[in-house]
Amino acid sequence: MGHAARAELESLLRARKLDVTLTTSAPWTAAGPPEDFRAATGVPDVDAALDGGWRRGHLSEITGPRSSGRTTVLCHALAAATARGEVTAVIDAIDRFDPISAAAAGVELSHLLWVREHGDLGRALKAMNLVLQAGGFGIVALDLADVSPRLVRQVPYTTWIRLARVIEGSQTVALVVGAERTARSAGGVTIALDAASARWAGRSDRSRRLHGVEMRPRVVGGRG
Numbered sequence: 001m002g003h004a005a006r007a008e009l010e011s012l013l014r015a016r017k018l019d020v021t022l023t024t025s026a027p028w029t030a031a032g033p034p035e036d037f038r039a040a041t042g043v044p045d046v047d048a049a050l051d052g053g054w055r056r057g058h059l060s061e062i063t064g065p066r067s068s069g070r071t072t073v074l075c076h077a078l079a080a081a082t083a084r085g086e087v088t089a090v091i092d093a094i095d096r097f098d099p100i101s102a103a104a105a106g107v108e109l110s111h112l113l114w115v116r117e118h119g120d121l122g123r124a125l126k127a128m129n130l131v132l133q134a135g136g137f138g139i140v141a142l143d144l145a146d147v148s149p150r151l152v153r154q155v156p157y158t159t160w161i162r163l164a165r166v167i168e169g170s171q172t173v174a175l176v177v178g179a180e181r182t183a184r185s186a187g188g189v190t191i192a193l194d195a196a197s198a199r200w201a202g203r204s205d206r207s208r209r210l211h212g213v214e215m216r217p218r219v220v221g222g223r224g
Contacts, residue, residue, distance in 0.1 A: 042076030049219040054173040059164040059185040062177045064193030079106030086138025089113040093124035132166040144178040190220035
């Protein structure tokens with residue numbers, strides 16, 4: 001490769017913060033203020049526990065049983081990202097994502113790429129890899145919430161390592177949404193949700209009505 005072509009390539013990689021990742025085994029370190037390399041989750045208490053939010057350039061998780069609030073936490077994260085003007089993506093492994101509910105939660109749909117799959121986990125993983133390689137996304141989420149945990153456990157651990165390596169040193173947050181802790185990278189975190197509890201309003205049994213649902217998030221792998 002000619003010197004001019006090499007210099008141009010290195011300049012492009014440096015602009016994308018990929019120069020260290022691709023040219024040396026040394027760990028990448030942020031050049032700017034720490035807050036510039038965090039992405040707010042959209043949930044204040046969780047952001048406080050994470051010193052500002054998800055770590056960019058890492059693979060994190062949102063886990064919990066059905067109806068625990070996994071999709072709610074994901075939508076908060078997407079809404080916070082699109083409010084910052086970032087482009088986001090959801091790889092929908094089982095075609096369960098509801099854009100109307102996401103928009104109601106504050107997600108700017110014009111800043112969201114929705115990749116719909118119909119249960120083929122292998123194709124969903126390939127789509128995730130391609131979107132991450134494309135770059136330029138603030139958050140890329142792989143929604144495995146309704147995929148059988150047995151199938152997810154069969155995914156080789158090296159697959160998750162490769163996904164984490166793709167975004168290493170970048171501005172992208174990769175998220176996996178599922179029932180169990182599976183794929184967190186060394187620098188990522190897991191937001192673990194216990195079964196949500198219902199809150200009721202009304203003075204008597206006949207007047208009781210659902211007032212809301214209380215989520216119970218726990219941060220695994222972060223401060224607090």
